[in-house]
Amino acid sequence: MSARDDILAAVRAAVATAPEPPAVPRAYRGHPSPEGLVDLFLERVADYRATVMRCAPGDLLATVERALGRRRSVIVPRGLPIELPYATTDSGHTATELDRFDAVVTTAAVGIAQTGTLVLDHGPGQGRRALSLVPDRHVCLVRAGQVVSGVPEAIARLDPGRPQTWISGPSATSDIELSRVEGVHGPRTLIVVLVDGA
Amino acid sequence: MSATFLGMPPFPTAARTALANEQLRSNLRHATGTIRAKRAVVVAEVDDWEDLRTAGAAVKDAALRHLDEHLVVLEQALTARGATVHWARDAAEACAVVADVARAHGVDEVVKVKSMATQEIGLNEFLADRGIAAWETDLAELIVQLGGDLPSHILVPAIHRNRAEIRDIFRQRMGAAGRPAPVDLTDDPGDLAGAARLHLREKFLRARVAVSGANFAVADTGTLVVVESEGNGRMCLTLPEVLVTVVGIEKVVPTWSDLDVFFQLLPRSSTGERMNPYTSTWSGVTQGDGPQEVHVVLLDNGRTRALADPVGRQALRCIRCSACLNVCPVYERVGGHAYGSVYPGPIGAILNPLLRGVGSDPQTDSLPYASSLCGACLEVCPVKIDIPSVLVDLRRQVVDAHRRQRVPTPEATVMRAAAWAFGDARRLSLGERLAGLGAPASRWLGPLVPRWSSSRDMPTVPRESFRRWWRRERAEGGRS
Ligand code: SF4
Numbered sequence: 001m002s003a004r005d006d007i008l009a010a011v012r013a014a015v016a017t018a019p020e021p022p023a024v025p026r027a028y029r030g031h032p033s034p035e036g037l038v039d040l041f042l043e044r045v046a047d048y049r050a051t052v053m054r055c056a057p058g059d060l061l062a063t064v065e066r067a068l069g070r071r072r073s074v075i076v077p078r079g080l081p082i083e084l085p086y087a088t089t090d091s092g093h094t095a096t097e098l099d100r101f102d103a104v105v106t107t108a109a110v111g112i113a114q115t116g117t118l119v120l121d122h123g124p125g126q127g128r129r130a131l132s133l134v135p136d137r138h139v140c141l142v143r144a145g146q147v148v149s150g151v152p153e154a155i156a157r158l159d160p161g162r163p164q165t166w167i168s169g170p171s172a173t174s175d176i177e178l179s180r181v182e183g184v185h186g187p188r189t190l191i192v193v194l195v196d197g198a
Numbered sequence: 199m200s201a202t203f204l205g206m207p208p209f210p211t212a213a214r215t216a217l218a219n220e221q222l223r224s225n226l227r228h229a230t231g232t233i234r235a236k237r238a239v240v241v242a243e244v245d246d247w248e249d250l251r252t253a254g255a256a257v258k259d260a261a262l263r264h265l266d267e268h269l270v271v272l273e274q275a276l277t278a279r280g281a282t283v284h285w286a287r288d289a290a291e292a293c294a295v296v297a298d299v300a301r302a303h304g305v306d307e308v309v310k311v312k313s314m315a316t317q318e319i320g321l322n323e324f325l326a327d328r329g330i331a332a333w334e335t336d337l338a339e340l341i342v343q344l345g346g347d348l349p350s351h352i353l354v355p356a357i358h359r360n361r362a363e364i365r366d367i368f369r370q371r372m373g374a375a376g377r378p379a380p381v382d383l384t385d386d387p388g389d390l391a392g393a394a395r396l397h398l399r400e401k402f403l404r405a406r407v408a409v410s411g412a413n414f415a416v417a418d419t420g421t422l423v424v425v426e427s428e429g430n431g432r433m434c435l436t437l438p439e440v441l442v443t444v445v446g447i448e449k450v451v452p453t454w455s456d457l458d459v460f461f462q463l464l465p466r467s468s469t470g471e472r473m474n475p476y477t478s479t480w481s482g483v484t485q486g487d488g489p490q491e492v493h494v495v496l497l498d499n500g501r502t503r504a505l506a507d508p509v510g511r512q513a514l515r516c517i518r519c520s521a522c523l524n525v526c527p528v529y530e531r532v533g534g535h536a537y538g539s540v541y542p543g544p545i546g547a548i549l550n551p552l553l554r555g556v557g558s559d560p561q562t563d564s565l566p567y568a569s570s571l572c573g574a575c576l577e578v579c580p581v582k583i584d585i586p587s588v589l590v591d592l593r594r595q596v597v598d599a600h601r602r603q604r605v606p607t608p609e610a611t612v613m614r615a616a617a618w619a620f621g622d623a624r625r626l627s628l629g630e631r632l633a634g635l636g637a638p639a640s641r642w643l644g645p646l647v648p649r650w651s652s653s654r655d656m657p658t659v660p661r662e663s664f665r666r667w668w669r670r671e672r673a674e675g676g677r678s
Contacts, residue, residue, distance in 0.1 A: 003285040003498075007447065010502035011266040018508070021259035027249040028459065044472065092486070095403050095437045115465075115473035128487035129436040129478075133429065152458040160419040160454040161279075163484050166461075166477035171429035174469070175338035176361055176387040177225070178232050184337060184391050185398065186429030186476060 033149040037113045041147045042194055044116025048169020049182055050190040057195055060141070064105060067139045067191045073102040075135060077127025080105060082141075090131050098134035104187075105139045106132050109164075110154045111147040111194075116169070118142060118192065119154060121162040129163055138187040140167070143195045208538075208564035222358045222533050229357045230524040236470025237521060237578070244466065253459045255582040258515035261417075261450050262505060268417040268450045269496065275420030279482025281492040286444075289319035292497050296321060296409055296442050299493055300330050303440055305407050311424065311431040312336040313411025314518060315444045315497055317540045321409070332409065333375070333401050335430035337394050344371040348535055358533060361385040372397050398430065408434040408489070412445045413517065414460060415494075418453045421481045422494070425464060425474050435478050441489035446497050448505075448514040460517060463580035467519035500553030509591040510552045515581040516545055522575035522585060528568055537565065544575035548588040556592060557599035566592035 001009070034040065042052045055063040061082050068074060074087040075098065084105065107125035108118045118140055120126045132138050148154050158164060171186035182188065241247055261268055273283045286292035296316075300308055308325070310316065310332050322332040322343075334343045338356040342348065345359065345367045356364070368379040368390065377400045379393045410431065414423040422443055424431045435441060451457065465474040483492050505511050523529045523543030534542035538561050539550045547565045554562045566589050575585040 003287045003291060006287055007285055007496070007498045007502065008266050008269065010498065011269070011447070011505065014502050014506035014511075015263055015265065018263055018511070021256060021263050024253055024256040024260060024456075025249065026253065028246045028253055028462075031246070047472075048475070099399070099403060112473075117473045122484075122487060129432065130488075133432050133436055151461045152455075155455055155458040155461070160416065160421045160479065161481055163480040163487060164478070165432065166473070166479075168471070168473035168475050170475070171427065172475050173337045173391055173428050175336070175341070175356055176364055176390055178229055178357075179387040181387050181391040184395055184428035184430070185335075185402070185433050 029152045031149070033153075034113075037147050037149060038144050038194065038196075041111050041113040041116060041142075042192070044113065045118075045169070045192050047116060048172075048190075050116075050169050050192055052192050052194065054194045054196065057197060060193070060195055063193055064139060064141070067193060068103055068105070068137075071102040071137065073100070074105060075101040075103075075131065076105050077125060077131055079124030079126075080107065081125060090127055095130060095134055098130060101135045103137035103139060104132055104135040105141070107141045107143075108146065110157055111142045112149075112151060112154045113147055114150045117154070118167045119158060120165045120167065121158060122165070123162065129165060132165065133186060136187055137189040137191070138167075139191045139193060141193045141195060144197065147194075208561045221360065223531060225357055225360060226530055226533050230530050233470055233524045237467060237524070238470075240466045240470055240472055243472075244462070250459055250463055251580055251582050254463050254517075254580055255512075255515060257451055257456045257459055258581055259512075261452055261456075262448065262511060262514055265447065265450065265505070268452055269447060272415055272417040272420060272450055273496075275418060276482055276494055279420050281420065281482040281494050284493060284495045286495050286497045286499070288499050290324075292319050292444055292495050292499070293321050293324035295493070295495050296444070297325060297328050297330065299440060299442050300325065300407050301328075303407055305330070305405075307331040307333060307401075307405065308407045308409050308442075309333050309335055309401055309405040309434050309438065310339075310408070311410045311426065311434040312339050313409075313444065314540055315411045315446050316409060319444070319497070319499060321444070333398075333405075335398050335401070335434060336426075337391060337428060337430075340394055340398070341367060344368065344375065358535075361387060361390065364390055368393055376400055398433075402430075402433040402437055405434075405438045407440045407442070408438040410434055410441065410443045412443050412449055413464070414451055414457060415445050415449045416452075416454050416457065417450050419481055421454060421479050423457065424478045426477070427469065427475045429476055432476055432478055435480065436488045438489055440491040440493075442493040442495065444495045444497055446499075446501055448501050448516075464517055464519055467517075467521040467578065467580040500555070503555060504549070504552035507552055510548060510588050512583050513545065513548050513552055513585075513588060515583055516549065517581060518545075519580055521578040521580065522583075525574040525578050526569075527572060527574070528570060537568065539565075544569060544585045544589075545583070548585055548592060551592050551596075552588075556595040563596045563599070566596060 046052045053063050053067060064082060072086045074084060075090055076087045077090050106127055109121040110119040120132060122129055170182045170188055170190040171184045172180055172182050173184045174180050276283050284295045286295060306329055325332045334340050341356040341359055341364050362385050365383055365385040369383055372379040377397045383389060383393055410424055412422040413425045424435060465471050483490055504514055522545050526544050529543040537546045539546050541549045547568045550565050551562050556563060569589050571586045571589060573586050
């Protein structure tokens with residue numbers, strides 16, 4: 001017998017007389033959205049020591065420029081809704097090439113208020129996964145309308161067929177005597193730009 | 199370079215050694231106390247925490263009850279999305295798959311993201327014997343690997359090392375493994391993390407093959423999930439050309455939407471955060487994004503044995519959050535190494551005998567006794583595993599297995615009595631009263647188990663038993 005057949009047969013034998021478990025209670029779903037979702041989102045993002053900026057749609061370019069500071073070595077994905085004259089558009093750069101950029105600007109798919117989480121599904125404007133990983137500064141644009149209340153609402157909106165990256169603050173470790181250190185392998189600086197009324 | 203748990207002495211012997219190490223005990227006390235406090239805060243802010251726990255347990259039970267069907271669906275979904283699925287009955291078969299993939303690509307190194315499954319199967323040693331270096335990329339795992347050491351905690355595997363020790367390990371050992379540590383490296387945690395970032399980035403940019411585990415495998419969509427903090431997981435899952443993921447068959451959840459329970463339960467229970475910094479999900483191969491060759495190894499290695507145990511099978515719900523370790527009074531004192539396994543603490547005390555089988559070796563058989571049955575683990579477990587009940591049942595199984603021996607061991611006799619007493623709350627309360635609280639512990643354990651009590655410094659039994667204190671605390675609205 002193949003390993004596959006053996007394992008499946010062993011599973012069947014193991015559960016043959018097991019009782020049928022009750023249906024999964026889903027009481028945790030469907031809570032009404034609290035007031036002030038966007039404020040809560042930004043507050044929780046800031047809790048992770050990410051930087052938070054907020055602007056009207058018309059001020060987006062200027063706000064992103066402020067987030068980048070004097071950095072001009074910037075890479076962006078195709079489909080970014082703003083035009084940064086000095087930025088390079090991703091054309092399949094190698095990881096080593098990505099490592100030479102100081103910053104990356106992307107959009108996101110969903111923001112989760114209760115946990116202060118950004119979710120990227122790496123569609124247009126978000127770029128492939130390596131793009132928002134290798135450069136040391138990630139500026140991420142989120143529209144107010146993309147912010148949902150909690151994890152269940154986010155899961156319901158997202159397409160599992162796409163690769164996803166859930167980001168809650170900059171990378172961190174507490175492996176050394178439990179002192180929290182921000183920035184190990186991912187971007188050490190995360191700046192979230194919330195675009196109102198969009 | 200790395201050590202192994204094989205042939206570890208039974209728990210009491212290993213515990214005696216650990217108890218003598220004052221540094222280890224103080225590190226553990228600090229660590230478990232800190233995580234406990236953080237967890238309590240973020241759990242308290244979730245109104246429907248109990249609903250989530252109930253749902254988490256129910257999803258896992260449903261998945262396990264029809265695991266055969268879900269595995270077949272998972273295999274189909276993965277294959278349809280361009281992944282290659284392998285099945286492994288045991289550690290050797292799983293390791294061989296990884297080695298074959300590495301060999302097919304002619305590499306002599308792979309990068310790894312922390313995974314209990316790959317540690318369980320001894321993958322690093324297997325690859326090393328075949329001339330393939332497996333680089334651990336979690337900061338803690340790096341510390342453990344460079345130190346030629348064993349991890350002591352699921353979540354903070356290097357919890358037994360302090361910052362000065364870590365600096366010394368980096369200074370002395372990084373050079374031999376790749377980019378050396380800066381000569382003026384201090385013991386500041388930020389500096390140490392910076393040294394690890396530079397050392398490992400060289401490896402991430404160069405590696406062609408990565409190996410990971412998975413926290414969840416979603417059957418209906420073929421989605422694998424890795425939950426992490428540092429970003430080394432994202433590096434491993436994204437940059438190399440080839441990715442091999444070793445997944446225990448119990449990691450399966452039926453549908454994508456089931457993740458909405460676990461993405462709430464796991465981070466809060468584990469690191470005491472509302473959400474961990476990074477979670478990656480992927481379903482097979484995505485054109486133009488990430489590894490273009492994806493392998494998934496579905497691992498049994500004793501899981502079907504555990505699944506056949508009517509009381510013990512609930513242990514397969516475990517999502518490896520380590521909350522039960524952090525509340526365990528036994529774990530806090532002896533640390534992870536004493537359990538002689540990659541799965542330490544309360545969950546290890548049941549999972550190891552369930553996976554390996556009772557009666558297989560003295561070390562495994564000693565684990566169900568590595569507990570005071572105080573029940574704190576059940577209270578915090580996000581998937582409601584009744585660890586105390588499983589422990590009691592396993593003790594019965596150990597005694598039954600040893601009954602077949604001609605001369606019963608002293609432990610077997612005593613443990614039969616202990617299992618009887620601990621097996622019922624009323625008997626235990628009676629025992630506590632009979633033993634006389636406030637008397638030396640040896641009065642009620644010592645004469646029976648001389649070999650155990652000789653490794654203890656015989657604390658005075660507190661005036662109030664833990665169980666009585668627990669009841670009182672809860673009556674007063676206290677929380678763990
Ligand atoms: S047994 Fe429960 S508390 Fe312990 S690690 Fe597993 S899920 Fe967490």
